[in-house]
Amino acid sequence: MGLKLYDLVAGPRLLHLSRYYSAQESVELFPTLARKGKDRTLKGTVVYYDGQMNDLRVNVGLACTAALAGAAVLNHAEVISFLKDEGKEFDGYAKVVVNVAGPFCDSVRKMADNDAKPMICPKSGVHIVLPDYYSPKGMGLIVPTTKDGCVVFMLPWLGRTVAGTMDSSTTITMLPEPNEDEIEFILDAICDYLNVKVRRVDVLSAWSGIRPLATDPRAKNTESISRDHVVCEDYPGLVTITGGKWTPYISMAEDAVDTAIKSGKLSPTNKCLTDNLCLIGGHGYDPASFTVLAQQYVRMKKSYSSKVMPGVMDAATAKHLSHAYGTLAERVAAIAQV
Numbered sequence: 001m002g003l004k005l006y007d008l009v010a011g012p013r014l015l016h017l018s019r020y021y022s023a024q025e026s027v028e029l030f031p032t033l034a035r036k037g038k039d040r041t042l043k044g045t046v047v048y049y050d051g052q053m054n055d056l057r058v059n060v061g062l063a064c065t066a067a068l069a070g071a072a073v074l075n076h077a078e079v080i081s082f083l084k085d086e087g088k089e090f091d092g093y094a095k096v097v098v099n100v101a102g103p104f105c106d107s108v109r110k111m112a113d114n115d116a117k118p119m120i121c122p123k124s125g126v127h128i129v130l131p132d133y134y135s136p137k138g139m140g141l142i143v144p145t146t147k148d149g150c151v152v153f154m155l156p157w158l159g160r161t162v163a164g165t166m167d168s169s170t171t172i173t174m175l176p177e178p179n180e181d182e183i184e185f186i187l188d189a190i191c192d193y194l195n196v197k198v199r200r201v202d203v204l205s206a207w208s209g210i211r212p213l214a215t216d217p218r219a220k221n222t223e224s225i226s227r228d229h230v231v232c233e234d235y236p237g238l239v240t241i242t243g244g245k246w247t248p249y250i251s252m253a254e255d256a257v258d259t260a261i262k263s264g265k266l267s268p269t270n271k272c273l274t275d276n277l278c279l280i281g282g283h284g285y286d287p288a289s290f291t292v293l294a295q296q297y298v299r300m301k302k303s304y305s306s307k308v309m310p311g312v313m314d315a316a317t318a319k320h321l322s323h324a325y326g327t328l329a330e331r332v333a334a335i336a337q338v
């Protein structure tokens with residue numbers, strides 16, 4: 001029922017209709033799926049379709065698109081303090097500062113007001129990478145509630161399988177690392193639903209990230225930690241937006257900008273222009289463009305016998321470049337071509 005509603009809400013953006021599969025159909029579609037678990041038998045599955053994005057590429061794409069639209073972009077630059085006028089008004093280089101330091105946003109808020117109440121309740125999320133043979137091509141597995149009350153998923157990712165689970169409390173550090181218990185926990189949780197043993201030696205890599213779950217410093221009930229985003233101006237001229245997810249980033253940005261406009265009493269010359277803005281590399285993108293890329297790419301390289309031979313681009317590389325860089329893939333390939 002929920003997934004049918006999901007289809008309905010997607011409207012014209014619906015990828016494919018979700019549907020129910022019997023146990024027999026399910027194991028045909030997903031051969032590593034177990035028919036029997038410890039205390040249960042597989043009755044069937046529901047298949048639904050969702051989008052997948054490469055957060056790294058979207059992030060860089062956003063920064064480049066913003067630069068093209070006139071923003072001054074500076075990466076690898078740490079905010080170390082604010083320029084203030086006698087502690088009351090900002091006398092810096094911007095009328096409003098928007099603090100988007102994620103799990104670190106409290107330390108930035110404290111630069112403005114040392115007594116600022118913490119907003120962040122950091123949760124670590126661990127993901128592991130496994131060989132592609134654990135899940136079929138183009139299909140993943142999500143168990144909304146495991147025996148431990150967690151969400152467990154296994155998804156195809158960049159030619160491998162990525163598996164992960166729910167979050168646990170953590171401390172804020174620039175270099176979070178997964179611990180062995182967390183890796184074992186994921187292996188144990190997915191093994192419960194598969195008919196093959198997922199071995200520790202199959203873990204190709206593992207990483208940990210910090211989710212900035214947030215409380216609203218103005219809320220009466222500070223215990224209420226939300227998975228939604230929180231925007232607040234808890235010091236004049238300093239707007240903090242944190243929490244939330246990647247998925248609603250556009251509406252999060254809109255809320256932050258609206259709050260910044262109010263905070264700085266700014267007078268925007270136009271309405272929001274980014275509603276339908278295409279990110280850099282998205283204009284004229286065609287899913288078949290990887291074919292043209294592979295056709296056009298010829299790199300002269302030396303063979304073992306020292307003969308200069310034309311090198312071609314294999315389909316997997318062409319698809320990867322096209323997915324990662326969109327219409328700019330040709331320019332990336334050109335760098336490798338020289």
Ligand SMILES: Cc1cc2nc3c(=O)[nH]c(=O)nc-3n(C[C@H](O)[C@H](O)[C@H](O)COP(=O)(O)OP(=O)(O)OC[C@H]3O[C@@H](n4cnc5c(N)ncnc54)[C@H](O)[C@@H]3O)c2cc1C
Pocket residue numbers: 077078079080100101102103104108124125126127208209210211212241242243244245246247248
């Ligand atoms: C394991 C995991 C899985 C997730 N899966 C999903 C998912 O499937 N879907 C989804 O929608 N969301 C997902 N999320 C959530 C999503 O990744 C986060 O919501 C998002 O990264 C938070 O973005 P942010 O920009 O607020 O913070 P961050 O991405 O943490 O960025 C904050 C940035 O601020 C910088 N910074 C900190 N201090 C300073 C300073 N003093 N000066 C300058 N820069 C500073 C940091 O270096 C960092 O680059 C996941 C998160 C994790 C951890």
